[in-house]
Amino acid sequence: MSIRISQIDKRYGRTRALEPIDLDIHDGELIGLLGPSGSGKTTLLRIVAGLEQADGGSIHFGDRDVTRVHVRDRRIGFVFQHYALFRHMTVFDNVAFGLTAMPRARRPSSGEIRGRVMQLLEMVRLQDFAQRFPAQLSGGQQQRVSLARALALQPDVLLLDEPFGALDAKVRQELRRWLRHLHEELHFTSLFVTHDQEEALELSDRVVVMSNGRVEQIATPDTLYRQPANQFVFEFLGDVNRLEGDVEDEVLTCGDARVAVPGVENGRQELLLRPHEIWLGEQPDARAHLPVSVTAVVPVGAEVRLELEADWLGEPWLATIGHAEFERLDVKRGKRLFAQPSRLHRFDTPRPQTLAPLATS
Amino acid sequence: MIAQALMRRRERRVLPGFGLSLGISLTFVSLVLLLPLTSLVGQLSQLSWSQYWFLITDPRLLASYAVTLFGAGVAALFNAAFGLLMAWVLVRYEFPGKRLVDALMDLPFALPTAVAGITLATLYSSNGWIGRLLEPLGISVSYTWVGIALAMAFTSIPFVVRTVQPVLEDLPAEVDEAAMTLGASDGHAFRRVILPYLWPALVTGTGLAFVRSLGEFGAVIFIAGGKPYETEITSLMVFVKLQEYDYAGASAVASIVLATSLALLLAINLWQGRFIKRLHGGRG
Numbered sequence: 001m002s003i004r005i006s007q008i009d010k011r012y013g014r015t016r017a018l019e020p021i022d023l024d025i026h027d028g029e030l031i032g033l034l035g036p037s038g039s040g041k042t043t044l045l046r047i048v049a050g051l052e053q054a055d056g057g058s059i060h061f062g063d064r065d066v067t068r069v070h071v072r073d074r075r076i077g078f079v080f081q082h083y084a085l086f087r088h089m090t091v092f093d094n095v096a097f098g099l100t101a102m103p104r105a106r107r108p109s110s111g112e113i114r115g116r117v118m119q120l121l122e123m124v125r126l127q128d129f130a131q132r133f134p135a136q137l138s139g140g141q142q143q144r145v146s147l148a149r150a151l152a153l154q155p156d157v158l159l160l161d162e163p164f165g166a167l168d169a170k171v172r173q174e175l176r177r178w179l180r181h182l183h184e185e186l187h188f189t190s191l192f193v194t195h196d197q198e199e200a201l202e203l204s205d206r207v208v209v210m211s212n213g214r215v216e217q218i219a220t221p222d223t224l225y226r227q228p229a230n231q232f233v234f235e236f237l238g239d240v241n242r243l244e245g246d247v248e249d250e251v252l253t254c255g256d257a258r259v260a261v262p263g264v265e266n267g268r269q270e271l272l273l274r275p276h277e278i279w280l281g282e283q284p285d286a287r288a289h290l291p292v293s294v295t296a297v298v299p300v301g302a303e304v305r306l307e308l309e310a311d312w313l314g315e316p317w318l319a320t321i322g323h324a325e326f327e328r329l330d331v332k333r334g335k336r337l338f339a340q341p342s343r344l345h346r347f348d349t350p351r352p353q354t355l356a357p358l359a360t361s
Numbered sequence: 362m363i364a365q366a367l368m369r370r371r372e373r374r375v376l377p378g379f380g381l382s383l384g385i386s387l388t389f390v391s392l393v394l395l396l397p398l399t400s401l402v403g404q405l406s407q408l409s410w411s412q413y414w415f416l417i418t419d420p421r422l423l424a425s426y427a428v429t430l431f432g433a434g435v436a437a438l439f440n441a442a443f444g445l446l447m448a449w450v451l452v453r454y455e456f457p458g459k460r461l462v463d464a465l466m467d468l469p470f471a472l473p474t475a476v477a478g479i480t481l482a483t484l485y486s487s488n489g490w491i492g493r494l495l496e497p498l499g500i501s502v503s504y505t506w507v508g509i510a511l512a513m514a515f516t517s518i519p520f521v522v523r524t525v526q527p528v529l530e531d532l533p534a535e536v537d538e539a540a541m542t543l544g545a546s547d548g549h550a551f552r553r554v555i556l557p558y559l560w561p562a563l564v565t566g567t568g569l570a571f572v573r574s575l576g577e578f579g580a581v582i583f584i585a586g587g588k589p590y591e592t593e594i595t596s597l598m599v600f601v602k603l604q605e606y607d608y609a610g611a612s613a614v615a616s617i618v619l620a621t622s623l624a625l626l627l628a629i630n631l632w633q634g635r636f637i638k639r640l641h642g643g644r645g
Binding site: 049051071072073076077078080082084085086087088089097098101102103149150152153 | 538553
């Protein structure tokens with residue numbers, strides 16, 4: 001079922017938790033709400049669930065206006081960060097709770113409930129744990145029970161509040177993949193909150209980036225990464241290096257460092273670049289003279305991560321280079337090298353700009 | 362072997378001061394609790410079994426058991442409901458004067474029970490403020506079991522409130538919310554989710570209130586009036602026997618009160634232990 005959020009806003013006393021927000025979610029879409037803590041993402045999720053009331057605006061599930069509908073009648077499934085399982089009930093009873101809570105007239109027979117619960121437990125691969133209590137399960141298993149419980153009533157919409165936030169990295173990875181598969185199989189419309197960029201980019205069909213109660217950008221993971229709408233999105237979605245200096249005649253100078261910045265007007269400018277957008281060489285170039293020294297080397301994974309420092313840099317840069325390159329340059333701690341930016345990003349212009357200083361010559 | 366085992370235990374203990382603190386505690390417990398108890402047993406030893414049996418099955422005493430148990434039972438049940446409500450109000454809602462109400466909850470503990478007894482007796486006597494209003498309705502409180510239960514309820518209400526309150530405060534709001542997102546009505550959520558969560562604390566609190574009521578003396582005697590076979594409570598019987606210098610008889614009755622209380626407390630503790638073990642993953 002599609003979700004239409006229009007002009008939803010929320011205040012807590014004097015602080016504004018949400019600016020009026022519009023968001024359309026298509027049927028069967030998996031949407032990630034991504035933002036730092038305090039960005040209003042959880043508030044928005046809880047308003048969609050009906051656990052909190054918006055000050056204004058409306059929410060529709062399909063054609064149904066649910067703005068004033070009580071949470072218990074919204075037909076949502078909600079998964080909490082800390083599972084919120086009923087600890088005095090067995091796994092079976094937890095999953096069956098929504099079905100047994102129905103008014104007698106609509107409640108399925110106990111045989112049907114049994115069948116349905118076992119089917120759900122099989123889906124989350126916990127059929128052997130039906131008679132256990134929540135405290136006897138691991139965190140990942142508890143969250144799977146919580147998901148089965150939320151899906152038991154076949155909700156129109158599944159809402160997840162930082163579902164993997166309390167789990168360790170390996171389990172988180174596994175559950176993510178598993179949720180993705182489950183979504184592909186069942187095609188429920190789903191909205192989940194996370195502060196983990198990787199999680200949002202991996203799981204979502206589209207990501208909603210939020211900060212300070214505002215939507216910064218709504219886009220597919222790919223677009224979000226390649227064409228960030230503004231500096232906040234750019235910085236939030238990965239490591240960022242900063243280059244600040246005075247530009248004169250399309251050359252940026254900062255201490256003894258300088259780099260060609262074609263098309264940039266004169267004055268003080270701030271440019272950003274990602275770690276993989278730095279090339280390293282033994283010699284400076286006509287277009288770039290950026291002397292740096294290597295202060296840390298992490299040769300783990302597909303790429304080597306280097307920390308670079310220089311007196312013209314406010315904070316150290318992070319660069320990633322290939323292992324072949326790493327060996328060719330014979331990089332060690334303390335080694336002096338010259339950096340060359342393959343790309344530079346600007347966000348202080350009306351539209352974000354990307355420069356490629358090495359391509360133009 | 363044993364020495365080795367002891368050594369290992371010694372090594373494993375990280376918290377310092379075990380010997381000293383346990384020693385002081387035990388000494389204190391002995392002086393304050395065990396010594397008086399021993400003298401009670403000493404008094405009892407003057408009696409033969411048949412004398413003991415004769416004393417504790419005196420019809421007047423049997424009637425007092427019934428009055429006490431019934432009064433304490435009613436008081437405990439009333440407190441279970443009212444104490445739960447009170448704890449709920451104090452935890453779940455914000456209202457002006459909340460801290461004052463919270464502090465008032467402890468008053469029955471702080472107030473000398475005799476003062477409570479006199480106050481209640483004055484209020485509920487047939488010409489007291491409240492008694493006067495109830496009289497025309499055919500309800501008399503003082504000198505009846507209602508008065509006894511009322512006085513017992515008054516002195517033992519904090520037990521329920523103070524055991525339920527912290528547990529309710531610990532109940533995450535998410536658990537409530539989870540029940541609601543699953544479509545449960547308020548009543549269903551309360552019965553199936555909140556009440557089971559509070560159950561151990563509620564039973565313990567009610568049990569403590571009951572045990573406390575069994576031994577209550579000061580608050581009850583003024584309002585009960587002490588009519589033999591009707592409104593005499595067991596602790597009053599102890600007092601009566603003491604006034605007659607019948608120390609052995611008083612001890613015999615006291616031993617009954619003591620044994621009942623002790624057995625109940627032990628039962629509550631055991632039950633609670635099992636319940637909690639189940640919640641934490643044991644197979645209780």
